[in-house]
Amino acid sequence: MDALTVPAAWRERLERRGLAPLAGTSRRYALWIAFLCAVIAVGVFAYVRQVQEGLIVTGMRDRISWGVYIASFVFFIGISHAGTLLSAILRATKARWQLSVTRMAEFITVVALMVGALFPLIDLGRPDRILNVLLYGRWQSPLLWDVFAISTYLTGSTLYLYLPLIPDFALCRDRLGPSAPRWRRALFTVLALGWRGTPAQRRLLDRAITVMMIVIIPVAVSVHTVVSWIFAMSLRVPFNTTIFGPYFVAGAIFSGIAAIIVLMAVLRKLLHLEEWITRTQFVSLGYLMAAFTLIMGYANLNEYVTHGYKMEEGFVFHFDQLMTGPFMWPFWTYVVAGIALPGLLVLNPRTRTIPGITVAAVLVLVTMWIERYLIVVAGLRVPVMPYEPASYVPSWVEVAILAAAFALFALLISVFAKVFPVISVWEVAEHRGPEPGAPAAVEEPLPARRKILLGEAPS
Amino acid sequence: MVIDLRRCDGCQSVGKPPQCTAACIEGHFAPAPMEWVQVYEAGLPGGGTQFIPTPCQNCQNAPCVNVCPVGATFHTPEGTVLIDQQRCIGCRICMEACPYDRRFFNWGTAPQPPEALFMDYSPEHQSPAIRGTVMKCDFCPDMARSGRLPYCAQGCPNRAIYYGDLEEDVATNGDEVVRLSRFLSENAAYRLKEELGTEPRVHYIPGHGEAVGRSASRKGRKPTEWPWQERRAGATSWTR
Amino acid sequence: MRRAVAAAATLLVLALSAPSVVAAADPSRLALTAPATARFGETIGVGARLTDGQGAPISGARIVVVTPMRFLNGAGDAVLLDGRTDKDGSVAGEIAIRSTEPLALRARFGGDTQYDAAEAAARISVEGEAVALYEQHAGARVPMLNQAPGADGVSLAAGAGDGVLGRMRELWPALSGWPIAAALITVWSIFAFAVSLLFRIRSAGALP
Known part of the structure; x- marks a missing residue:
């Protein structure tokens, strides 16, 4: 790939902006971290109660034996597909507009996988016996497939996050001011792997990125397919369907797009990245999201029409509870606010703005969690024997742990954004160049204490 | 196991909770609210109800055994499906997989009588109950070894429950002995949710207690009781 | 219909067991x-x-x-x-x-x-010898690859068997799940290849 010729001042601005968050913290950031830690602490307390008392402190019981935990597991594994889509699928198709947000998308992938993988562990009745999965693991079990797939995906996406970071680590290493702490310099030196940008190194890095880009796509598809199989391998009426694999993968990419749009909007504002993340990125991702509303709607139509036409025994109950029964509100919220409204917001030229698309993405994120909740809880509620349908209300423990998981997600993203450049500086500089419709560059002076770290350009 | 529904009246005639469930709870110290053999009341096509005592179906193609990630649920060489509560990690995927609602989780410290605590644990009788693990009907292999019928079959006042051996093709309810294959065919026995392909080892002979004089229109049974709700220190019970 | 037959049979049994009055x-x-x-x-x-x-x-x-x-x-x-x-x-x-x-x-x-x-x-x-006649057919099975879980008792390791696959299973019983093992080995060796490229990047950057 030939490097673009870009204006030197532009590149300098990009490097400064890209590295600025690394150069210091504000009081606001410290408060934010403290707030997240407090939420996590409440969640940890709730989990300690759960370990002490057993799962009786949750709202789950024999008949609805999975609840918020497994729904959130599916949700977080779903949004982890953001990175794969943006950096792998779009990179493979040689799209260039997404280069300024690939790094964020890869953060989401790694962090969402870390948080998502915690949920099955939290859900265990005997977390002390977790090693049994290694000692007595049976490959025939869908849960083992999850263990294999998620550990593979986490390893692969961590590697894939790291590869394009190498030249940026070198940049950090070279641009660190003389007063930067010694550990930071040592860290960047180690992580930069002696990167000097020689043609041989570029060739090797390009090759590594290409290999990982290709292998990560089937791994990502397999991950969400086997996540759906913990349901689809069951004989329960709403789960016993072939559409679950593709449907879960589509839902995963759908919520992944929404997650990256939200994160992009937040970081763009907080880190002043308006020059590199413009309406182009929002509209392109918005169109993708709109396309996925159609795919999701199509998958739902397929599922509900093929079963609803025949009205097998359990489905009569399932339909009633979703459409007119106890799950009526969440279900119609999902249909209206999760499928119809986001699509309309993106397709209507008047709302096809950065705020409009961000609102659509928030709607999608919220309703996709609801959708996962409906799959798990409404699915398990369908009686399999002649008994009165059970009810499930999450307890404070589950709510606290869920809140802690979101806080952990935000915390890890916040820390990542402080430690690593949130924009793939070298890729934007070399393969994208200035954004076509970027706002006029305003050279904001960096706060004084940040100048210490980003002293001067390397000679 | 063969359950002759013609003879099951949900223990309406003795005016007690279902005695199969009661005997099972007594024998296994099954914690509340677990009814390992549960008597469901299901509607009949022409109105009225029938009672269906439902133990673990001991499926040959057992969904729970297939999905267990650690092999804590397994087939014994005789084919019985047991749970090793000392290996179970409590993921509850088996409860999601079981299409008969026959698995029970120890959500908290289960109420059990003190004598349960003195038993040596074995997957064959599952006492004492271990918090955070799954339990279910175990087909009483320890009872069979000592030449006795399972608790439920012993407890049934109408001798509706036959227990047998598919290998020797024989079954008994304690009173009479039948040739299993012939008994099933002659009485047009069926299995629950046959269409799922789970191949249960529990067979039902259709009926609604008519052989013991129950009218299908007489609905309702006495609720199951657990004699030791609060007899274990720190125990909590819950609802299903 | 069935009940009618049953009733008739009951009557018949009663009739058969009744003491004969015909001398x-x-x-x-x-x-x-x-x-x-x-x-x-x-x-x-x-x-x-x-x-x-x-x-x-x-x-x-x-x-x-x-x-x-x-x-x-x-x-x-x-x-x-x-x-x-x-x-x-x-x-x-x-x-x-x-x-x-x-x-x-x-x-x-x-x-x-x-x-x-x-x-x-x-x-x-x-x-003749007593052999097990009743055969349970259980579990998620891939033909020729694995036995039903627990078919050999409490141990859940698949039986060894003959041939190359059998010998592989002797080495590692879980290899009966080799379709999964093969996929994992493929993916992880590609990861390993990418990591090896990292080492080459490092050595390519070394100053002469």
């Missing part, structure tokens, strides 16, 4: 034909023929063939055959040999208004 009934003779020996696991044909004192066949009479059986604390006569004689006076049926114990058969005609009751017995000795 002079004709004698009847029952003959039970069964092979003297049978192999374990085999299904044999058994027949009974009911005739009157003159040797003429009696049709429409109910014949029950039973054998004494015992299981746990239950014992008694288990019905093996239950049928009505045809116009030739015969009933026939099949019996599966499921035990190595000699099989004692007893056929019985309960008598009716015209004929006296009659009985016949036969004894079948069983040859």
Whole structure:
């Protein structure tokens, strides 16, 4: 790939902006971290109660034996597909507009996988016996497939996050001011792997990125397919369907797009990245999201029409509870606010703005969690024997742990954004160049204490 | 196991909770609210109800055994499906997989009588109950070894429950002995949710207690009781 | 329909067991034909023929063939055959040999208004070793790759078996899941290749 010729001042601005968050913290950031830690602490307390008392402190019981935990597991594994889509699928198709947000998308992938993988562990009745999965693991079990797939995906996406970071680590290493702490310099030196940008190194890095880009796509598809199989391998009426694999993968990419749009909007504002993340990125991702509303709607139509036409025994109950029964509100919220409204917001030229698309993405994120909740809880509620349908209300423990998981997600993203450049500086500089419709560059002076770290350009 | 529904009246005639469930709870110290053999009341096509005592179906193609990630649920060489509560990690995927609602989780410290605590644990009788693990009907292999019928079959006042051996093709309810294959065919026995392909080892002979004089229109049974709700220190019970 | 049959059968049993009030009934003779020996696991044909004192066949009479059986604390006569004689006076049926114990058969005609009751017995000795006849077919199976979980008892390791796959399984029982293992090995070796490229990047950056 030939490097673009870009204006030197532009590149300098990009490097400064890209590295600025690394150069210091504000009081606001410290408060934010403290707030997240407090939420996590409440969640940890709730989990300690759960370990002490057993799962009786949750709202789950024999008949609805999975609840918020497994729904959130599916949700977080779903949004982890953001990175794969943006950096792998779009990179493979040689799209260039997404280069300024690939790094964020890869953060989401790694962090969402870390948080998502915690949920099955939290859900265990005997977390002390977790090693049994290694000692007595049976490959025939869908849960083992999850263990294999998620550990593979986490390893692969961590590697894939790291590869394009190498030249940026070198940049950090070279641009660190003389007063930067010694550990930071040592860290960047180690992580930069002696990167000097020689043609041989570029060739090797390009090759590594290409290999990982290709292998990560089937791994990502397999991950969400086997996540759906913990349901689809069951004989329960709403789960016993072939559409679950593709449907879960589509839902995963759908919520992944929404997650990256939200994160992009937040970081763009907080880190002043308006020059590199413009309406182009929002509209392109918005169109993708709109396309996925159609795919999701199509998958739902397929599922509900093929079963609803025949009205097998359990489905009569399932339909009633979703459409007119106890799950009526969440279900119609999902249909209206999760499928119809986001699509309309993106397709209507008047709302096809950065705020409009961000609102659509928030709607999608919220309703996709609801959708996962409906799959798990409404699915398990369908009686399999002649008994009165059970009810499930999450307890404070589950709510606290869920809140802690979101806080952990935000915390890890916040820390990542402080430690690593949130924009793939070298890729934007070399393969994208200035954004076509970027706002006029305003050279904001960096706060004084940040100048210490980003002293001067390397000679 | 063969359950002759013609003879099951949900223990309406003795005016007690279902005695199969009661005997099972007594024998296994099954914690509340677990009814390992549960008597469901299901509607009949022409109105009225029938009672269906439902133990673990001991499926040959057992969904729970297939999905267990650690092999804590397994087939014994005789084919019985047991749970090793000392290996179970409590993921509850088996409860999601079981299409008969026959698995029970120890959500908290289960109420059990003190004598349960003195038993040596074995997957064959599952006492004492271990918090955070799954339990279910175990087909009483320890009872069979000592030449006795399972608790439920012993407890049934109408001798509706036959227990047998598919290998020797024989079954008994304690009173009479039948040739299993012939008994099933002659009485047009069926299995629950046959269409799922789970191949249960529990067979039902259709009926609604008519052989013991129950009218299908007489609905309702006495609720199951657990004699030791609060007899274990720190125990909590819950609802299903 | 079934209930009607059952009711009729109940009435019939009652009628059969009721003491005969007819003083002079004709004698009847029952003959039970069964092979003297049978192999374990085999299904044999058994027949009974009911005739009157003159040797003429009696049709429409109910014949029950039973054998004494015992299981746990239950014992008694288990019905093996239950049928009505045809116009030739015969009933026939099949019996599966499921035990190595000699099989004692007893056929019985309960008598009716015209004929006296009659009985016949036969004894079948069983040859051959007892092997497991009942085969459970359980579990998620991939043909030729793995056995049903727990088919070999509490141990959940798949059986070894012959051939290359079998030897592989001896090395690592979980290899019976080799489709998954193969996918994992492929993906992880690609990861390893990418990591090896990292080392080459490092050495390519070394200053001469």
